[in-house]
Amino acid sequence: MRKNQPEMDDECVFYRELPKVELHAHLNGSVSFQTMEKLMNRKPHLNIEHSMTAIGKGQRRTLDECFEVFKVIHKLVDTEEDILMVSKDVIREFAEDGVKYLELRSTPREEQRTGLTKTSYIDAIIKAIHQCKSEGLDIDVRLLVAIDRRNGMEVAMETVKLAEEFMLSSDGLVVGIDLSGDPTVGHGKHFLPALERAKNSGLKLSLHLSEVQSQLEESELLLNLPPDRIGHGTFLHPEMGGSQSLVDKVVKNGIPLELCLTSNIKGQTVPMFSLHHFKYWYELGHPTVICTDDKGVFCTDLSQEYQLVASTFGLSQKEMWKLSQQAIDCIFAEEAVKQQLKKKWQDLHPQVFK
């Protein structure tokens, strides 16, 4: 197999070695098979199997079913120790895959039974980031605190307040807010006050927008904020039932899109890779960042996603390099980090194109 497909292997190596930026990764959706195994061994009484926590090759689920998967994972990850272990494993795995800068996002949860609080939840992730740093991993990590739409506007406001506190106390590790969760639940307008507050206090905003069809009105409203980045944006453009006015707002404000191909195919919001909206935005010359969304649940990694984009849309390694380099301009960390990353890309360029 290996002998018959040498060019395939070379491609894999190229995309693994390509320095990458990951900006859209939900912590609990990013838990690998190996880490899941450890969690299942810790909690055998839950009787959870791998088929319940991941969507394998060639499989598809409805988006509703995907959200059921997260509920199962949340049962397995419900203590401070779990959050710490999961975060460290996820960061290490991204680093091994050639990711040099990672923005994780996660919804703080509390569990009375285990004593987990929303504060200790975020603390555990921050601890993991510090521990990975002190291990000398070649990856810079930041955190976005996530609002789950299902939990309503009051919780959203509490989440923003918590994120504000951590933004001030975490030495710049907490950089923003994510709005995510089942897109068919609730209306985005309810989250406007919380999101406006976040923006005014200096937190960056990455919002899941038009992930499913007919969210025109909501997307229009949320784009007025405007957000600093958009997750998915699958149905923003007119060919997908969106509108030119939505596209104009995105373009005028230069809001980068975080695009996750495998996630959209496995969650069935996009019927096939070649029809993915990456093409539309790439041809417009608009900033797009390739991301994984949930590398554990969707059984992928960032180098696979890059390779997928290249093979689906016929892009060269040079064009893919440019795409990964341009993602640096879309990160939420401060300017000095951008400059360091740009330098790193320059230094790695000759090695990757050997």
Ligand SMILES: CNc1ncnc2c1ncn2[C@@H]1O[C@H](COP(=O)(O)O)[C@@H](O)[C@H]1O
């Ligand atoms: C597939 N498309 C998606 N669309 C919207 N929200 C998603 C998502 N994938 C993940 N999440 C959000 O991330 C949570 C899991 O990670 P955390 O527990 O926060 O670390 C999910 O419960 C959901 O709220």
Ligand SMILES: [Zn+2]
């Ligand atoms: Zn997402």
